[in-house]
Amino acid sequence: MVEITDVRKSYGNKHAVNGISFEVKEGEILGFLGPNGAGKSTTLNIITGYLSADSGSVKIDGTDILEEPLKAKKDIGFLPEIPPLYVEMTVLEYLNFVYDLKGCKLPRKQHLKEICEVVKIWDVGNRLIKNLSKGYRQRVGIAQALIGNPKVLIFDEPTIGLDPRQIIEIRNLIKMLGREHTIILSTHILPEVQAVCDRIVVINKGEIVANEKTEDLINAVDGSRKLVAKIVGPEDEVLKALRSLGGVKTAEVLGKRDTDSISYMIESQERVDIRKPLFALLSGRNWPLIGLEGMELSLEDIFMRLVGKEKDKEVGKKARKGVK
Amino acid sequence: MFAIYTRELKSYFLTPIGYIFCGMFLVVSGLIFSQTTLMLATPSTSSLGEYFLYMMAIFAVLLPLLTMKSFSEDRKSRTDQILLTSPVSILGIVLGKYLAALTVFAATFVANSFNFVLLFMYGTPNAASIFMNIFGIFLLGAAFLAVGVFLSSLTENQLIAAVSAMGVNAAMLLISFIADGIENTFWRTVFKWFSVVDRFEPFTNQMLDISAIIYYISLAAIAIFLTTRVIEKRRWA
Numbered sequence: 001m002v003e004i005t006d007v008r009k010s011y012g013n014k015h016a017v018n019g020i021s022f023e024v025k026e027g028e029i030l031g032f033l034g035p036n037g038a039g040k041s042t043t044l045n046i047i048t049g050y051l052s053a054d055s056g057s058v059k060i061d062g063t064d065i066l067e068e069p070l071k072a073k074k075d076i077g078f079l080p081e082i083p084p085l086y087v088e089m090t091v092l093e094y095l096n097f098v099y100d101l102k103g104c105k106l107p108r109k110q111h112l113k114e115i116c117e118v119v120k121i122w123d124v125g126n127r128l129i130k131n132l133s134k135g136y137r138q139r140v141g142i143a144q145a146l147i148g149n150p151k152v153l154i155f156d157e158p159t160i161g162l163d164p165r166q167i168i169e170i171r172n173l174i175k176m177l178g179r180e181h182t183i184i185l186s187t188h189i190l191p192e193v194q195a196v197c198d199r200i201v202v203i204n205k206g207e208i209v210a211n212e213k214t215e216d217l218i219n220a221v222d223g224s225r226k227l228v229a230k231i232v233g234p235e236d237e238v239l240k241a242l243r244s245l246g247g248v249k250t251a252e253v254l255g256k257r258d259t260d261s262i263s264y265m266i267e268s269q270e271r272v273d274i275r276k277p278l279f280a281l282l283s284g285r286n287w288p289l290i291g292l293e294g295m296e297l298s299l300e301d302i303f304m305r306l307v308g309k310e311k312d313k314e315v316g317k318k319a320r321k322g323v324k
Numbered sequence: 325m326f327a328i329y330t331r332e333l334k335s336y337f338l339t340p341i342g343y344i345f346c347g348m349f350l351v352v353s354g355l356i357f358s359q360t361t362l363m364l365a366t367p368s369t370s371s372l373g374e375y376f377l378y379m380m381a382i383f384a385v386l387l388p389l390l391t392m393k394s395f396s397e398d399r400k401s402r403t404d405q406i407l408l409t410s411p412v413s414i415l416g417i418v419l420g421k422y423l424a425a426l427t428v429f430a431a432t433f434v435a436n437s438f439n440f441v442l443l444f445m446y447g448t449p450n451a452a453s454i455f456m457n458i459f460g461i462f463l464l465g466a467a468f469l470a471v472g473v474f475l476s477s478l479t480e481n482q483l484i485a486a487v488s489a490m491g492v493n494a495a496m497l498l499i500s501f502i503a504d505g506i507e508n509t510f511w512r513t514v515f516k517w518f519s520v521v522d523r524f525e526p527f528t529n530q531m532l533d534i535s536a537i538i539y540y541i542s543l544a545a546i547a548i549f550l551t552t553r554v555i556e557k558r559r560w561a
Contacts, residue, residue, distance in 0.1 A: 011561075048409040052559045073411040084406035086331070088338045100327030101410045144406065 001026045001182040002047065002152055007056035009042055016042045017053070018206035024152075024199075029178040031197030031214070032186040035307065039206040040186045041081055044156050047184070048078045061151055074102070077150040077181075081157055083141025087130035091121055091140055094129060095147065104148040111147070119143045119173065135166040142173070153177060154184045159192060171196055190303060202306055209306045227266045227275070228254060230291030231282060235262055238287060245281055247272035261290055325412065328420030329427075336390070336428050345389045346432045352382050357439045372449070373528050376457045380521065383465050384493035390425040391472030392486035395555070400480040408559070414552045418473065422548060425469050433462060452530050460527030463540035464520055468493050470547035477554045496520045 002024040009017040017039045024030045034040050045051040047058050049065045049072065058065045063072040086094055095112050104111065116122040119139040124132060129140060138158065145153055155174065159167045174185060174196055187193060193200055193214070200217050202210040210217055231238055235253065242251035247268050254263040268274040275292065282289045336342030360375040398404040407417050437458070443449040471492055476485035500522050503515035516522045523540065526533035 045405075050405055050408050050559065070411040070413065073409060076409065078405070078409045080402065080405045082402045082405075084401075084403040086335065086403055087401070088335060089331075093334075097327055097331045098406065098410075100330070101406070101412060103411060 001028075001061055002184065003057075003059040003062075004043075004047065005057045005059075007043065007046055007053045007058065009039075009046060009051065009053050015206050017046070019056070020203065020206070020208055021056075022201050022208065022211055024182055024184060026151075026182055027178070027180075028199060029174070029183045029185060029197045031193035031200040032184055032203070033188065033190070033193055033200055033303070034203040035188060038203050040188075040203065041156055042206075043203070044078075044154055044184070044186055045080075048076055048154060049073055050078075050080075074148070075151045077145030077147070077153045079141045079145045079153075079155045079158055081160075083137055083144070085129050085137060085140060085144075088128070090126050090128055091116075091132070091143075092125040094140065095143060098144045098147050102148045106149065111149075115143045115146045118146070118176075120169075135162050138162060138166075138170070142170070146177075151182060152184070153181045154186075156186045157188070158185070159187070159189065167192075202303065204307050225268050225273075225294065227268070227278075228291075228293045229264050229266060229278065229289060230261045231264060231287050231289055232261045233282075233285070233287030237285075238262070238264070241281060241285065242266060242278075245274065245277055247274045247277065263291075325416035325420045328407065328412070328417055329424050332394075332421050332424030333427055336424070341389060341393070342428060345386060345428065346435070348389075349382075349386055349432045350436060352386070353379060353436050354439065356382070361443065372454065372457060376461055376524075376528070377521075379461060380464060380497055380524070381494075383461070383468055384497055385490055387429065387465060387468045388472045388475075388486040388489035388493070390428055391469055391476055391489060392482045393476065394421045394425065394473045394485075395477040395551070396479050396482050396485045408555075414555050415548075418477075418548055418551045418555070422470060422473050425473065426466055429465055429469060430462070433458075433465070450530075453528070456527045456530045456532070460524050460536070463537060464524060467520065467540045467543040467547070468496075470544035470551075471496075474547040474551045474554070477551045 004023070005021050007017055007020045008015070020039075020043060022030075032040055032044070042051065046053045047060075047065070049058075049069050052066065060072040060075050063075070065072040086097070089097065092112070095115070096108070099108060099112065113122065116125060119142050121136060121139050121143060124136055129137065132140070138161075142155070142158065145155070158174065159170050162170065171192060174183060177183060178196070178198075185193070185197060197214055199213050200210065201208060202217075239251060239253065242248060242264060249267045249269050251264055251266045254265045256262050266274065266278070278292075279289060336345075356378045357375055360378065361372065395404070398407065408414075440449070440454055440458075443454075444451075468489075472485070472489040475489045475492065476482070479485050479488075496518075497520060499515055500519035503512050503519055503522070506512040506515060520540075520543075523536045526536050
C-alpha cells in the first residue's frame with residue numbers, strides 16, 4: 001500500500017533521512033519508532049508530500065507522490081505533529097472546510113457525523129477550536145485525517161501531551177481504525193507501539209535499525225523468555241520440578257507476597273514456549289497455578305539495545321579508524 | 325481551490341482584520357473624497373484625479389492588511405501542512421487566497437462607490453472618466469494585493485509581511501517621482517515604464533490603454549507565479 005524506496009533528505013550538511021526503504025502492506029498498522037530527532041517527522045512529511053526527498057521514491061497504492069501528487073494525496077489522511085487546525089473556526093466549520101478541500105464525494109452530513117462520533121467530538125461540534133482542550137484538538141486533528149475515508153492514515157505522535165485516559169482512548173481508536181485502514185503510527189513512546197502495532201520500523205539518525213513484526217523484534221533481541229508464576233505448593237518440591245522441566249533454563253524463588261502462594265521466576269531456553277508443559281506439570285501434581293505473567297523484554301529494553309548497538313558499532317569504527 | 329477561497333473569505337470576518345480594513349478604507353476614502361471634490365472643487369471643475377492619486381497611496385498602506393496573513397499565518401500555525409498534503413495544486417492554493425483578498429477589496433470598493441453616486445446627484449460629472457479611473461485603480465489594487473501575497477509567502481511574521489508590502493508598494497509609486505528627476509532619457513524611460521503611477525495616466529485621460537491593462541495584470545501574475553515558486557521551493561529546502 002505504501003512503498004518507500006531509498007529516501008534521502010538532508011538539511012545543509014545534516015542528513016535527516018539517509019536512505020530509508022520500507023513497505024507497509026494493506027491493513028497493517030506500522031509502528032514508526034525512533035528517538036527524538038531521528039528523522040521520523042521528516043520521513044512522514046516526505047511520505048505525505050509536504051516535503052520532497054532529495055532522492056528516492058514514495059508510492060501510495062502504486063501512485064508516485066511526486067509524479068501524480070493529486071491522485072496520491074487523495075489516499076492519505078495525515079495528522080502532523082502539530083494538528084493543522086484553524087483555531088478561529090468551529091469544529092464543524094473546520095471539518096466542512098477539510099471536506100471541501102479534499103474534494104470528498106461521500107454524503108456530507110452523514111460522513112462528518114460518523115467521523116465525529118468515532119472520535120467523540122460530536123458534542124463540541126459548534127465550539128471554536130481555540131477554546132478546546134488539547135485532547136479535543138488532537139481528536140479534531142484525527143477527524144480531519146479521516147475525512148474522505150482515505151486508504152492510508154499517517155499519525156505523527158498522536159498521543160503526545162494527552163492524559164493517560166485520553167492516551168488509552170486514542171490508542172483504542174487507532175486499533176479500531178486499523179481494521180479498515182493501513183496505518184503508519186510514529187511515536188517515541190514504546191508501550192504504544194507494543195499495544196497497537198503489527199510491525200515496527202525503528203529508525204535512528206535517519207537510518208533503519210530494525211524492521212520486524214512486533215513479536216519477532218522482541219524475540220530477535222532477546223530469544224529467551226522469562227515467566228513469573230505464582231504457584232501454591234511446597235517450595236522445595238516445586239522448585240525441583242520446575243528445574244527438571246524440559247526447556248527451562250533457570251528457576252528461582254522470587255518472593256512470597258501472598259500467604260499460601262510463592263512466586264517463581266522461570267527462564268526458558270531460546271524460542272521455547274514452556275507455558276503448556278508447565279501447566280501440565282502443575283496440574284499433574286495438583287499444585288494450583290494462580291498467576292502466570294510473561295516478563296517479556298519491554299520495547300524500551302529492545303530500543304536501548306538497538307540504538308546502543310549502533311553506538312557500539314560507531315565507537316568501534318572510530319577506534320579502528322584511529323588505529324589505521 | 326474553491327474551498328480555500330471560501331475559508332479565507334470567511335476568516336477575514338471571523339477575525340477583526342476584515343472589519344478593520346473595510347472601516348479604514350471607507351473612512352479614509354470618504355475623507356479624501358469630500359476634501360478633494362466637495363470642499364475644494366469649484367462648480368465647473370472636479371478634482372477627481374487628485375482623489376485617485378491619494379487613493380493610490382492609501383492602497384499602498386491598506387492593502388497589505390488583507391494579504392499579510394495569507395501565507396505567513398499558515399506557516400506559523402503549521403496549517404500549511406493540511407493545505408499542502410491535500411489533493412490541491414499549489415497554484416490552486418495561491419489563487420484561492422489571492423482571490424479571497426481580491427474579493428474583500430472589490431466588495432469594499434463597490435461600497436465606496438457611494439461617494440460617486442453623490443456626485444451624480446448634485447452635479448454632472450464625466451461618467452466615462454470616473455469609470456476609467458475606477459477600472460484603472462482596481463487593477464492597480466489587484467497588483468498590490470498580489471505583491472502582498474508574494475511577500476507574505478516569504479516570512480512567518482505577519483508584521484514583516486505587511487511592512488515589506490507597504491515598502492514595495494510605496495517604492496512602486498515613488499519610482500515615478502524618481503524617474504522625473506533622472507536626466508538620462510534611457511533610464512528615465514525605463515523607470516517610467518515600471519512606474520505604476522505613469523501607467524495609470526491613460527485611465528485618467530479616459531483611454532482604454534491595453535498595454536497598461538496588460539502591465540497591471542502581468543504584475544499580478546508574476547507575483548502569483550513567484551509565490552507558487554516560493555512554496556514549491558520550500559518543499560525542497
